[in-house]
Amino acid sequence: MELRETFLSALRTLGSHKMRSALTMLGIIIGAGSLVAVMSLIAGLNQSVTAQFQSVGTDIISVSHFPWVQMGDSDEYRNRKRITIHDSDAIASLPSIGLVAPNIHTRRGISYGGESMRRVRVSGTTPEYETIDNYSVESGRFITQFDVERRRQVVVIGSDVSEKLFGFRDPLGKNMQIGGKGFVVIGILDEKGDIFGDSLDEHVIVPFTTFRKAFGSRRSVVVDCQPAAGVPMARAIDDIRALMRIRRQVPRDKPDDFAINTQEDLTASYKQLTGVLYFAMTGIVALALLVGGIGVMNVMLVSVAERTREIGVRKAIGARRRDVTSQFLIESVILTALGGALGIGGGAGLALLVRVATPLPAATTPGAVALAVAFSLITGIVFGVYPAIRAGRLNPIQALSYE
Amino acid sequence: MLIQLEGVTKIYEVGTEKVNALGGVSLSIEKNEYIAIMGPSGSGKSTLMNVIGCLDTPTSGSYCLKGQEVGDLDDDELAEIRSAEIGFVFQTFNLLPRMTAFQNVELPLIYSKAHRRTRAERVWSVMDAVGLRDRAKHRPNELSGGQRQRVAIARALINAPSIILADEPTGNLDSGTGEEIMQVFEGLHKAGNTIILVTHEEYIAEHANRIIRLHDGLIASDERSAGASSPTRPVGSTERA
Numbered sequence: 001m002e003l004r005e006t007f008l009s010a011l012r013t014l015g016s017h018k019m020r021s022a023l024t025m026l027g028i029i030i031g032a033g034s035l036v037a038v039m040s041l042i043a044g045l046n047q048s049v050t051a052q053f054q055s056v057g058t059d060i061i062s063v064s065h066f067p068w069v070q071m072g073d074s075d076e077y078r079n080r081k082r083i084t085i086h087d088s089d090a091i092a093s094l095p096s097i098g099l100v101a102p103n104i105h106t107r108r109g110i111s112y113g114g115e116s117m118r119r120v121r122v123s124g125t126t127p128e129y130e131t132i133d134n135y136s137v138e139s140g141r142f143i144t145q146f147d148v149e150r151r152r153q154v155v156v157i158g159s160d161v162s163e164k165l166f167g168f169r170d171p172l173g174k175n176m177q178i179g180g181k182g183f184v185v186i187g188i189l190d191e192k193g194d195i196f197g198d199s200l201d202e203h204v205i206v207p208f209t210t211f212r213k214a215f216g217s218r219r220s221v222v223v224d225c226q227p228a229a230g231v232p233m234a235r236a237i238d239d240i241r242a243l244m245r246i247r248r249q250v251p252r253d254k255p256d257d258f259a260i261n262t263q264e265d266l267t268a269s270y271k272q273l274t275g276v277l278y279f280a281m282t283g284i285v286a287l288a289l290l291v292g293g294i295g296v297m298n299v300m301l302v303s304v305a306e307r308t309r310e311i312g313v314r315k316a317i318g319a320r321r322r323d324v325t326s327q328f329l330i331e332s333v334i335l336t337a338l339g340g341a342l343g344i345g346g347g348a349g350l351a352l353l354v355r356v357a358t359p360l361p362a363a364t365t366p367g368a369v370a371l372a373v374a375f376s377l378i379t380g381i382v383f384g385v386y387p388a389i390r391a392g393r394l395n396p397i398q399a400l401s402y403e
Numbered sequence: 404m405l406i407q408l409e410g411v412t413k414i415y416e417v418g419t420e421k422v423n424a425l426g427g428v429s430l431s432i433e434k435n436e437y438i439a440i441m442g443p444s445g446s447g448k449s450t451l452m453n454v455i456g457c458l459d460t461p462t463s464g465s466y467c468l469k470g471q472e473v474g475d476l477d478d479d480e481l482a483e484i485r486s487a488e489i490g491f492v493f494q495t496f497n498l499l500p501r502m503t504a505f506q507n508v509e510l511p512l513i514y515s516k517a518h519r520r521t522r523a524e525r526v527w528s529v530m531d532a533v534g535l536r537d538r539a540k541h542r543p544n545e546l547s548g549g550q551r552q553r554v555a556i557a558r559a560l561i562n563a564p565s566i567i568l569a570d571e572p573t574g575n576l577d578s579g580t581g582e583e584i585m586q587v588f589e590g591l592h593k594a595g596n597t598i599i600l601v602t603h604e605e606y607i608a609e610h611a612n613r614i615i616r617l618h619d620g621l622i623a624s625d626e627r628s629a630g631a632s633s634p635t636r637p638v639g640s641t642e643r644a
Contacts, residue, residue, distance in 0.1 A: 005513045012501050313497045316458060317558065318486025318514035320479040396458050400497070 003330075006323075010331040013303075014338075021335060024299045027292025028339030028379060029346065032372040035285045036347025036364060039371070041354065042274055042281075044362035049270055052193065053263050057134040059233065060263060063091065063240055065220040067259035069269040080257050081248060082220035085208075090247060091223050096239045098228040101129035104211055104219045108179035110204060112165040120161065121203045122178055124211020132224045135205075140172045140187030147186075147207040154210070156187040158203035178204060181214050233262065289375055292339070293383035300332050300387035304394075311391055312399025325392030332384025333377060340376025344369055404467075405565060405597060406432040406455065411464035413450050413620075424450040426620035427464065432599070434565070437592045439600045439608035442617035449570070451617065452601050456489050456568045457481045469565060486515045490559025494571035496551040498543040504554045505530070505539040511561050529557040533587060549580035556587055560596075567591065570601045585610050 014021045062068070066077050088102035103125035110120045129135065130142040137156065147154050155178065162171050171185040183206060192200035206214070227236035237260055244250075244258055304311070311324055348369075351362040413425040425447045432438060442448045453459040454466060457473055460481070466473045468488060476484065491497075498507045505526055512522045530536050533553040543551055552572060559567050569588065573581030589610060592598050600611055608614050609628075616624045 009502075016501050309497070310499055313493075313499065314510070314514075315482060316456070316485060316491045316497075317511040318482055318562070320482040320514075322479075323482075323514060397453050400458075400493075 006327050006330050007334070009327060010334050013331060014334060017303075020299060021338075024295050024335055025292075025339030025342065027288060027295045028336045028376055029343040031285055031288030031292050031379075032340040032343025032376050033347040033350070034288060034343075035281070035372045035375065036344050036368050037350045038277075038281045039368035040347065040351030040362045040364040041360065042277060043365050043368070044351070044355065044360045046274065047361050047363065048359070050267075053266055053270075054134075057132060058263055059226050060132055060134075061225050061227070061233070061237060061240065062261040063087070063223040063225070063244065064259050064261060065222070068261045068266055080220075082218070083223065083258060085221055087244065087247060088221055088223045090243060091225060091240055094236075094239050094243060096228055096231045096236045098226045098231075099128040099132050100223060100225040101126050101132050102208060102221045102223050103129055104208070104221055106179075106211075106215050106219070108215070110161065110165065110176060110178050112171075112174060112176040115165045115167075117161065117164055117202070120178075122211070122215065123203065123205045124208045124215070125205060126208050129205070129224065132226055135192070136190045137187045138190045140185070142187055143205060143207050148209050151209040151213055152207060153181070153183050153214075154186045154207065155183040156189060156205040157185055158189050158199075158201040159191040160199055160201035161204055162188045178206070179215060233264075237262070285375065289379045292336070293379040296332050296335055296380065297383040297387060299335075300328060300384055301390070303331070304328060304387050304391040307391075308394060308399045308402040311394050312396050312402065315394070315396035316400060321392035323392075324394070325388045328388035328391045329381065329384050332388065333380035336376045336380030336384075337373075340372055343376070344372050347372070404431055405434045405436075405469060406430070407465075407467040408454075409465040409467075411451075411454060411461040411466055413447075413454065413459070414462045423620050425454070425461070428617075428620070428622055429464075430615070430622065430625075432566075432597065434597055435592070435595055436613055437588075437598045437600075437611045438613045438615060439602055439611035440615050440617065441601075441603060441605075441608050442623075443603065446617040447620040448601050448617050450620075452568055452570055452599070455566070455599060456491060457484045482514075486511060487562060488565040490562065490564035490567045492552070492555050492559050492567065492569035492572045494574040496543070496548075496555045496575070498551055498554055498558075500543055503540050503542055504535060504546065504550075504557075507543070507554055508557045508561055511558060515562050517562075525561060526557075529560045532560065533557045547580075548576050549583055552576065552580075552584050553587065556584075556591075560591070565597060567596055567598045568601075569598065571603075572600070573602075573604070573607055581607070 063083065065080055065083055070077065085102055088100060091097055092100040103123050105121060105123050107119040108122050109116060109118050111117070125143065126148055127143055127145055130137070135142065138159070140156070142156055143154070146152075155176065157171060165171070165176065166174065171188060174185050175182050176185060177183075189201070189203070194200065227233055240260055241256065245256065248257060250257055314324060348364040351364050354360055354362040408428055408430040411425055411428045412423070415422045415424055428451060440448050440451060450459070454461055457468070458481070460466075460474050460476070464474075468484065473481070473484065499510070502510070508526050508529060509522055512525060517525070527536065530539055533556050535550060535553050535557065538546060538550055538554075543554070546554065572588070573584055576584060585607065588598055588600070598611070600607065602608050613625070613627045615622060
C-alpha cells in the first residue's frame with residue numbers, strides 16, 4: 001500500500017475520533033512542549049550569562065587565594081598563605097605575561113552630603129586594571145601611575161554609586177567619604193550590569209597604595225593579568241603556576257594552594273550547572289513521553305480491537321500483514337507527531353512570551369525543535385509498534401466474524 | 404481448470420476437541436461457471452468458501468488455483484492471491500464506513516499497487532457496471548442496502564478476479580432488492596466471470612447453473628441444471644455490454 005494512501009487513511013481515522021486523538025496527544029504535547037520551553041529558557045540563560053562573562057574580560061587570568069567557584073572544604077581555602085604584592089611583581093616579570101594589575105578588595109560604607117550607601121565594594125588597584133578587567137570611563141579619568149605612586153586620595157566610582165550618592169549633580173571633583181576617609185572623585189565608570197544578580201556598578205576604585213594605607217595592607221592580593229601578545233592562555237597559565245608553586249614552596253605531590261581563575265573556568269562550572277539542569281529535564285521529558293506513549297499504546301490497542309472487522313475486510317481484499325501494520329503504525333506516529341508539533345508550538349510560544357515579558361532572552365533553537373520532533377516520532381514508533389503488529393497478525397476469518 | 408480440490412480436509416481444534424469442518428472434499432470448477440454452494444449451518448460451506456477464497460488453507464489435501472498449489476503458501480502470499488484472483492462479496496457488505504463508495508471500491512487497487520492514475524478510471528468503469536456512478540461520493544451510511552451491496556460487488560470486481568465469491572449476498576436484503584442483486588450476478592456471469600455463491604436459499608441457488616450441496620463436511624450432491632443458465636427475465640441496466 002502506498003505511503004500516501006496509508007497516510008490519508010490514518011488521518012481520516014484520527015479525524016473521526018477527534019476527542020480521543022486530542023486526549024491521547026496531550027501527554028506528547030506536554031512532553032514536547034516542556035522540552036522546547038525548558039531548552040529555550042536554558043538557551044536564553046546561556047546567552048545572558050555569556051554576555052555577563054564577557055564583561056569580566058575574555059583573556060583575563062586572575063591569580064588569587066580563592067577560586068571563583070569554590071568546591072568542598074572552605075577551611076582549606078581560609079588557611080592558605082596570602083598572595084602578596086611581591087608575587088604580583090614576580091608574575092609581571094614573566095616573559096609570557098603582558099599587563100598585570102594587582103588588586104585588593106573590601107566593603108565599606110560610603111557617603112556624600114546627606115546620601116550614603118552601605119557595604120559598597122572598594123577596590124585598590126593600578127591603571128592596568130581598566131584594560132584587563134574591561135572597565136571603561138564614562139567621564140573623567142581612570143587611576144594613573146602617578147595616583148598610585150603619590151598615594152593620592154582619589155576615587156573612580158561606578159555608575160550606581162554616581163546615581164545614588166550624587167543624583168543629578170556632577171560627582172567629578174567632589175569630596176566623598178569611603179570608610180570614613182575623604183576621597184576626590186576623578187572618574188565615573190560606564191555601566192557594567194549585573195553578574196548573577198550582583199551589581200557590578202556598586203563599586204568604587206582607588207589607587208592600590210592608597211587602599212593599603214587607608215584600609216590595611218595585610219589583605220591577600222589578587223593578581224589579574226593577560227598573556228603577552230601572541231602567547232597562548234595555556235602557556236601563560238602554566239608559567240604562572242610553576243612560578244607560584246616555587247614561590248609558595250608547594251611540594252611536588254601537593255595540589256596548588258592558590259587559584260588561577262579564567263573566564264573559561266567560570267563558563268565550565270556554569271556549564272556543569274546547566275548540565276545538571278539538562279539531565280533533570282531529560283528525566284522529566286522522558287517520563288512525560290513515557291506516560292504519553294503508554295496512552296498512545298492504549299488507544300491504539302483499543303483502536304485495533306474496535307476495527308477488528310475492518311482489518312478482516314482489508315485482509316480479505318488483499319492487504320498483507322505489513323499493509324495493516326504500517327497503517328496502524330503510521331496512525332500512532334501521526335498522533336505523536338501532531339502532538340509533538342503542537343507541543344513545540346506551545347513551548348516556543350511560551351519561550352517567546354518569556355522573551356518579551358522578562359529580561360531573559362529565551363530563544364528556541366533548531367536543536368531543541370529537532371530533539372522534540374525526534375522524541376515524538378520515536379515515542380509514536382516505540383509505543384505504536386506492538387498494537388500495529390497485533391493488527392497485522394490478525395487472522396482474517398476470525399477478524400471477519402468479529403462482532 | 405480454474406479450481407481443483409483433491410481430498411481437502413479442514414480440522415479445527417476447539418479447546419481439546421477436534422472439529423472436522425471438511426472431511427475430504429474433491430471438486431473442480433471451470434472458468435465462467437456459476438455455482439451455488441448449499442447446506443445447513445455446520446455443513447462446512449463457510450469453511451469451504453474460506454479455503455476457496457484463500458482466507459484459510461486445508462489441513463490436508465490439495466487446492467490448486469489456476470494450477471498453483473495454495474496449501475503451502477504463507478500469509479502474505481495468500482493475501483497476494485486474494486488480491487489478484489478473488490473478489491469477495493459478504494452478507495453484511497463489509498464496506499469501510501469512513502470511506503466513500505469510490506474509496507471503498509478503490510481500496511483493493513491500492514493493495515494490489517495499481518498506479519494512482521489508472522485507478523480512478525478503473526473505479527469508474529466498475530461503478531458504471533453496477534450502476535452507481537452518481538453515488539460514488541456517498542458514504543455507506545448514506546446508501547441503501549442494495550446500493551451498498553452493489554458497491555461491494557464493484558469492489559470485488561475491481562481487480563478483475565478469477566473468482567467472485569459471494570457469501571449469502573442477499574441475506575441482509577429484502578426479496579426485491581435481493582432479486583436485483585441476483586440480476587447483477589447474472590450479468591457478471593454472462594460477461595464471463597466465474598461466480599461461487601454460498602447460500603441456504605433454494606430460490607437464490609436456482610440462479611446458478613451448478614448446485615453443490617454439502618453435508619457434514621462432505622459433498623452430498625453436485626448437480627448441473629441446464630435451464631438456469633439462461634435468465635428467465637431481462638437483465639437490468641446493470642448488465643455489462
